[in-house]
Amino acid sequence: MSASRTPDDARTVLDGAEIARALTRVAHEIVERAKGAEGLVLLGIPTRGVFLARRVAERIRQIEGREVPVGSLDITLFRDDLRQAPARALLPTEIPAGGIDDKTVVLVDDVLYSGRTIRAALDAMNDVGRPRSVQLAVLVDRGHRDLPIRADYVGKNIPTAKSEKVHVLLAEHDGEDAVRISGHAAGEDL
Amino acid sequence: MKRHLLSAADLDRDDALLVLDTAAELAALTDRAVKKLPTLRGRTVVNLFFEDSTRTRISFEAAAKRLSADVINFSAKGSSVSKGESLKDTALTLEAMGADAVVIRHGASGAPHRLAHSGWIGGSVVNAGDGTHEHPTQALLDAFTMRRHLAGSVGDLAGRRVTIVGDVLHSRVARSNVLLLATLGAEVTLVAPPTLLPVGVESWPCATSYDLDAHLRDADAVMMLRVQRERMNAAFFPSAREYSRRYGLDGRRMALLPDHAIVMHPGPMNRGMEIAAEVADAPRSVIVEQVSNGVSVRMAVLYLLLGGAQLGAGETDPAAEA
Missing domain, CATH: 3.40.50.1370 (Aspartate/ornithine carbamoyltransferase)
Structure with missing residues (x-):
């Protein structure tokens, strides 16, 4: 699956070092806003959001010297487009042992696009517990929102055309770190 | 996954593992405060039981309800079946009510197969035990x-x-x-x-x-x-x-x-x-664990049969007779 993710005409917009720097900045911003790592829980949205959440948690540990609970939150059963495709396989949901009640939950995903994934994640979280607040961290914000949702922490804003595809590759899953864009923007307004 | 689940032989290794993996994820729901998912909201599941059953019927009912489907329970006793209504007329009635899935238990081996391939109903059929045939x-x-x-x-x-x-x-x-x-x-x-x-x-x-x-x-x-x-x-x-x-x-x-x-x-x-x-x-x-696992597995089956897009008419058995 990962081998076919980037077509030959894809151009790289973030390389490994840039992804690392962006995640480090996001980690600092999360700690700054939360005034420390106390009460923080990072929930990654599978698949790549989980790896990103682990990387951010590791950076927070280096900054603050304490572990931040990391989990994953699968949104498949809460999607609004379930009936437009055959039933999808479920991905793991792992809520950290301490739960999310009264915590500051930071949702972590790779790309923010329509916002529908995040809407589904908010619904999914509703059934797990009641966090004190919920924030959103994404590696790439590519615009074109369908819903009134925005990210609190953005690795990089990348203006795109709707006809383009954004590919996030992570070493844990795809063997390398990169963000690439493929497809032609010609004839579409940015 | 095929459109119906009539026999364990309908599942190849990948299908079977997909059901088991899905059930494993759904089993985690049992530990949550809210044991309910919105996934099958607006879908109707009919439990059509011509034979007595406690755990299978309750298990299917719990599974469908945890996925937010509407559940209609039908048992042969106290229904028009005791007045002599045929399986076909019962099926046509259910179809007219808009059943998206029919979970059937019947004393006659092959009854679910008949229901699935007769063209009487448009939804999915799940075999919940037919005679001495399959479960x-x-x-x-x-x-x-x-x-x-x-x-x-x-x-x-x-x-x-x-x-x-x-x-x-x-x-x-x-x-x-x-x-x-x-x-x-x-x-x-x-x-x-x-x-x-x-x-x-x-x-x-x-x-x-x-x-x-x-x-x-x-x-x-x-x-x-x-x-x-x-x-x-x-x-x-x-x-x-x-x-x-x-x-x-x-x-x-x-x-x-x-x-x-x-x-x-x-x-x-x-x-x-x-x-x-x-x-x-x-x-x-x-x-006892088998019973609680039954709910998770049936949730997985209902989700995989009903949760996605309905298969096109081309998926129906061309040999079906009306």
């Missing part, structure tokens, strides 16, 4: 339970040895289990008196034996089948006492099992007949 969701929940205990909930059951004991002749559970366990790579041995093995069992993907003691020492799981007296109209064994002595699982036989082996029973049990009370209540007995 695929029971096989799935048994495989789920075995995988959890014997394979750490990952992969298939390759090389695991499963001994299924008792009334194979009348057992839809045994047939579905043999088919599914063979698909998952397990080695199955059926142990029963010769009178309770069906004709043609030699063509099933399993071994057979008349000697229970010989197949306990190397078993990873032992599944005891209920002696189905309501289906027995001939003398299949001399007496209940003799059956129990030769084919019942008592404390002595349980001690022959390896330490990791589990004891299973699809229920309802005849305590003292095919299984002794001390065995049924032993720590290695997973009989």
